[in-house]
Amino acid sequence: MVGANNKPEETDQPEVMIEVSVWRGDAEAGGFRTYHVPSRQSQTVLDIVTYIQRNLDPELTYRFACRVGMCGSCGMTVNGKPRWTCRTHASQVISNGKLTIEPLRNMTKVKDLAVDMTPFFDKWVEAKGAFVPTKTRHDEIEAIKPDSKERRAADAAVECINCGVCYSACDVVAWKPDYLGPAAINRSWTLVNDPRDGAQAERLKVLASDAGCSNCHSHQSCATYCPNLLNPTRSIAGVKRRVMVAALKGEV
Amino acid sequence: MIRPHRNHPLWFAFIVHRLSGLALVIFLPMHFYVLGMALTNVDQLDSFLQWSNNPVSKAAEFGLVFLLAVHLFGGLRLLVLENFDWRDWQKSLAAASAGLAFVVAGGFLLNVV
Ligand code: SF4
Ligand code: SF4
Ligand code: FES
Numbered sequence: 001m002v003g004a005n006n007k008p009e010e011t012d013q014p015e016v017m018i019e020v021s022v023w024r025g026d027a028e029a030g031g032f033r034t035y036h037v038p039s040r041q042s043q044t045v046l047d048i049v050t051y052i053q054r055n056l057d058p059e060l061t062y063r064f065a066c067r068v069g070m071c072g073s074c075g076m077t078v079n080g081k082p083r084w085t086c087r088t089h090a091s092q093v094i095s096n097g098k099l100t101i102e103p104l105r106n107m108t109k110v111k112d113l114a115v116d117m118t119p120f121f122d123k124w125v126e127a128k129g130a131f132v133p134t135k136t137r138h139d140e141i142e143a144i145k146p147d148s149k150e151r152r153a154a155d156a157a158v159e160c161i162n163c164g165v166c167y168s169a170c171d172v173v174a175w176k177p178d179y180l181g182p183a184a185i186n187r188s189w190t191l192v193n194d195p196r197d198g199a200q201a202e203r204l205k206v207l208a209s210d211a212g213c214s215n216c217h218s219h220q221s222c223a224t225y226c227p228n229l230l231n232p233t234r235s236i237a238g239v240k241r242r243v244m245v246a247a248l249k250g251e252v
Numbered sequence: 253m254i255r256p257h258r259n260h261p262l263w264f265a266f267i268v269h270r271l272s273g274l275a276l277v278i279f280l281p282m283h284f285y286v287l288g289m290a291l292t293n294v295d296q297l298d299s300f301l302q303w304s305n306n307p308v309s310k311a312a313e314f315g316l317v318f319l320l321a322v323h324l325f326g327g328l329r330l331l332v333l334e335n336f337d338w339r340d341w342q343k344s345l346a347a348a349s350a351g352l353a354f355v356v357a358g359g360f361l362l363n364v365v
Contacts, residue, residue: 080256105257213322218333219266220342221257234338241335 015039018094020048022060023102027109032100033057045085045093047076049101049113062113069227072163076113077102082168084161084227104168106177119182120164128183128206130189132199142196150193157235158190159228166222166232172215179215180206180221182232189235193243201251204243208252213239265346269326272319279316310364318357324348 016039021032035052048066051058064074069087076085078093080098093099107115135142144151166182167173173181188207191197207213213236221234246252258267289297296350329345339345 082257146341171258217266218330220262221260222262224262225257229337233333237334237338 017097018048018090019098021098022049022052022113023099024060024112025109026111029110030112039090040184040213042072043089043090045078045083045099045101045200046075046091048090048099049076049085060113061111062104070161072161073164075163075168077104077168082165083226084165087227090109105168106168106173107164115164117164119177120181121162123180123184124162124187126206126211127180128199128203129184129187129191131194132197134196134198141219144195149193153235153238154193155188157186157230157232160186160230161228163227166226166230169221169225171219171221172217176215178211180211182216182236185213185216185239186230186232186235192239204246205252207239209244210246213243216240261343261346264324265329265349268322268350269330272323273321276323279319286318310361311365312350314357314361317360318353321356322353325352 017036018039020035021036022035024030024033035056037048037051037056040047044055046067049060049062050064052060055092062074062076064086065071066073069084072084074085075082075085078085078088079095082104083093085101090099096220101113101218103113103115106118107117110116160183161165161184164183166186171181172178172179185207188203192200192207216236217232218233218237220233223230225235243252286297286300326346326349329349332339332345333342343345
């Protein structure tokens with residue numbers, strides 16, 4: 001039981017401890033440091049990292065904001081797999097009483113568990129992930145039928161929280177750092193399906209480029225680990241079909 | 253060692269497809285070289301065929317037919333994935349490709365022994 005001050009209530013049971021190896025360092029060098037953290041009910045991986053910083057090692061650097069799976073800032077590699085840590089229960093991932101926590105892969109380390117996500121977001125811009133309006137506020141609002149094929153395709157892909165988990169899971173990003181990656185192409189796919197958008201031709205050109213959709217090997221690691229249960233592989237497959245049609249018409 | 257983030261069936265399907273493709277690339281030139289002997293060196297071809305009639309070669313042939321079949325069915329799986337509406341049973345498709353490849357290679361083995 002946990003008391004009001006988040007300290008365990010007095011019991012005769014010895015406290016169960018978790019052995020946590022946390023990666024400490026920066027872009028140049030680093031290694032694992034081990035901490036012992038008391039196990040708590042309903043404890044998340046982010047709770048464990050926070051416990052370490054508040055009680056054991058105030059210099060530990062990590063990133064979080066919402067703690068409820070909305071902001072996408074708490075991504076880390078937990079026991080070798082990319083995860084959102086605020087919604088990952090420790091009990092689901094602890095193996096033999098141990099936990100390993102590292103920064104996300106495929107992004108430059110800044111310090112400890114914080115990575116530089118700038119290239120990840122730059123690729124969203126590069127993939128033309130911003131909506132380009134074709135009307136002004138004085139025009140009629142364009143009606144989009146909720147059950148149209150395009151609207152349903154966009155709906156299925158739109159709930160991305162920009163956490164970078166898929167990007168970190170993708171081997172192609174590791175092998176070819178220029179690759180736009182699953183999240184950026186997934187975002188573009190929602191706009192490819194938006195009949196109101198005015199940048200379709202330019203967007204398809206980027207998606208067809210050397211950094212674009214043809215890099216994807218469809219091995220679905222992105223879809224396996226996306227915490228919001230999105231499926232970037234499906235979106236990329238859709239992009240590939242659009243690019244193929246555009247190529248046959250000589251448009252890209 | 254398989255790194256933890258790769259430890260899922262569809263990544264295995266990917267690596268099987270990639271490795272079987274590479275193995276076939278290495279095998280095919282040898283295959284055509286041996287076939288070419290039918291035109292250039294019939295005696296050598298006959299003695300090679302006799303030599304290859306041993307259990308180890310038969311097992312290797314099973315392996316080759318499996319590689320060919322798993323690459324073929326895996327390739328069809330990818331064509332379906334990329335060119336048709338998405339199916340949520342991707343893991344079943346990958347398992348079916350591997351299963352079919354076993355059936356084809358097993359059938360081949362039963363035929364030759
Ligand atoms: S399916 Fe494509 S985008 Fe997703 S992890 Fe694999 S290569 Fe990367
Ligand atoms: S697609 Fe999923 S894993 Fe990738 S950034 Fe968006 S929410 Fe995160
Ligand atoms: S802290 Fe916001 S998603 Fe985890």
